[in-house]
Amino acid sequence: MPDAVALYRTIRLIRRFEERAIELVRSGDIVGGVHPYLGQEAIATGVCAALRPDDVITSTHRGHGHVLAKGADPARMMAELAGRVTGLNRGRGGSMHAADFSLGILGANAIVGAAGAIACGAAWAGMLAGSDRVAVTFFGDGAVNQGVLLEAMNLAALRRLPVLFVCENNGYATTMPTAGAVAGTITGRAAAFGIPASTVDGMDVSVVLDAAREAVERARAGAGPTMLECLTYRFDAHHTFEHRVRLRYRDDADVAAGRSRDPMQIQGARLDPDERTRIDVAVETVLDEAVRFALASDHPDPAGALDHLYASGLRARPGVA
Amino acid sequence: METVTIGKALNLGLRRALEDDPKVILMGEDIGRLGGVFRITDGLQKDFGDDRVIDTPLAESGIVGTAVGLCLRGYRPVLEIQFDGFVYPAYDQIVSQVAKMHYRSRGLPIVIRIPFGGGIGAVEHHSESPEAYFSHTAGLKVVVCANPNDAYWMIQQAIASDDPIIFFEPKRRYWEKGPVDTDAEPYPLHAARVARPGTDATVVAYGPMVRTALDAATAAAEEGRELEVIDLRSISPLDMAPVYESVRKTGRLVVVHEAPSNVGVGAEIAARVTEQCFYSLEAPVLRVCGFNVPYPAARVEEDFLPDLDRVLDAVDRSFGW
Ligand SMILES: Cc1ncc(C[n+]2csc(CCOP(=O)(O)OP(=O)(O)O)c2C)c(N)n1
Ligand SMILES: [Mg+2]
Secondary structure, three states: OOOHHHHHHHHHHHHHHHHHHHHHHHOOOOOOOOOOOOOOHHHHHHHHHOOOOOOEEEOOOOOHHHHHHOOOOHHHHHHHHOOOOOOOOOOOOOHHHOOEHHHOEOOOOOOOOOHHHHHHHHHHHHHHOOOOOOEEEEEEHHHHHOHHHHHHHHHHHHHOOOEEEEEEEOOEEOOEEHHHHOOOOHHHHHHHOOOOEEEEEOOOHHHHHHHHHHHHHHHHOOOOOEEEEEEOOOOOOOOHHHHOOOOOOOOHHHHHHHHOOOHHHHHHOOOOHHHHHHHHHHHHHHHHHHHHHHHHOOOOOHHHHHOOOOOOOOOOOOOOO | OEEEEHHHHHHHHHHHHHHHOOOEEEEEOOOOOOOOOOOOOOOHHHHHOOOOEEEOOOOHHHHHHHHHHHHHOOOEEEEEOOOHHHOHHHHHHHHHHHHHHHHHOOOOOOEEEEEEOOOOOOOOOOOOOOHHHHHOOOOOEEEEOOOHHHHHHHHHHHHHOOOOEEEEEEHHHOOOEEEEOOOOOOOOOOOOEEEEOOOOEEEEEOOHHHHHHHHHHHHHHHOOOOEEEEEOOEEEOOOOHHHHHHHHHHOOEEEEEEEEOOOOHHHHHHHHHHHHHHHHOOOOOEEEEEOOOOOOOHHHHHHHOOOHHHHHHHHHHHHHO
């Protein structure tokens, strides 16, 4: 199990990866922008630290943190965001669809709520195969009103699937405050299906890790799904387009309160300062290399856009006969 | 050589797929204990167990999403959508997840079986022909069986395919009998076939309309006109070569389907034939389709569905051009 240093290192990696990615959005190297995970790093880090390499996760539109915490190569991830052929998905997925099946990363997912059912299927497959693999599905507070997520919870409870439903409640779905969209409570939805649920501090990685470990153990033991609602705050924009178009949906007091507890500082304070500096430097080296690798990689050949549509090799029809 | 109904042929094909590959699993509403509302999966749960023939909750989106996860972990799920009109809750999963997965990551060997079309006096949402929605979506393949032998083989070929396949079954023809050759080399899955050779005009149809077209050809022959009937079998990809060859011979083409004509499969066929066989055409390509309205009440469905008279009328109009 990872120690305090490893947990800090992952949080730091995600934090700086996101900041570097935002720079590449500004410079035009990442087209289409990103949904930064800044402020929520302790959740991906803590939950993935409770997993084995053969466990699987599904992620969200705000997915870089999950993908990195599950072990994806930061350089290939950065190349994916930049749309290069060396990316995790040869540049075809981009920020919202990065996947690495070899690491159990079944993909970020741009359709809010959709991945819950996918995680159920993966968990089910593990169960059918007689393994004790666990599946985690990350989702936001906005997803809890999607029917498919409720369908997934029902199925998971019914079949006692080894699934962790991890809700990252960052207070907003784009501009919609959670209270304005969620009737009842988020954990109450799980309770309705008889799924044990708890609300934890998503800013403290050790709290997240403890809760995740317990849930993973339950799942491995065949006791079925668990929901964790992790309270957190999104430090930056919903999406980088907000850097250009200022939206006023969070007032200054709200932002100040939300940012007052920083998962990186909370975990960093538990380390010896010299050690912390050493990690910071090492992470920076990794990210320098990731950015260099991404920007040095080739762009895909536009003619390839008609390829890889079918496993059978059938090519897409061009627009004209 | 056995003589069985289309429904029984599908059942035998599914049984053989379950026997041949332990990764094949069937999922759907009421498919296990009941054997499906059309009894296509009759007896399969009893013989293969409820881990492989699974009665799911009523949640189409969740079923398809779950199947995506199962696919990603090595299974080959075959889903039954109870009736055509119930696929729409799953449409998001099919279009947003299933269709796009291979283009950026890897393929999904998933089969979604849909009993489709009218003619059984059913209520709204139970008689629709939604094939164009799926054929329009790159990344999916769409096939339709029209006779017992194809039903038996095409379902197995679809299950063996590494691409996602929407498998349409002509529900009003489920009870029609015909020979099944369980030993012969099957015809390729994505190939059209001449169902009846002729020289004077070409009639293209698929699924339930193949029988209608063949009946029309029999009637036309009594009046001295030899219609060539082509069973498309695969809607996506379309196998146009036999159609071009036929039209170059006959100079006349009538396309028949139950789905409304507007922006439908017939329009695509007309466009392609116009592009490829322009100088061979003696008359415009004519379409005999459902009207561009929601599927009407059962008592008037006979007026809505293309029938022998409407097909022959179109052939007359083609000759009168
Ligand atoms: C089905 C669907 N509807 C709408 C959107 C547009 N959208 C993207 S993110 C988002 C808000 C999601 O909020 P939440 O689940 O709380 O996640 P967060 O952005 O806060 O991380 C919306 C509405 C979408 N991607 N998918
Ligand atoms: Mg949110």
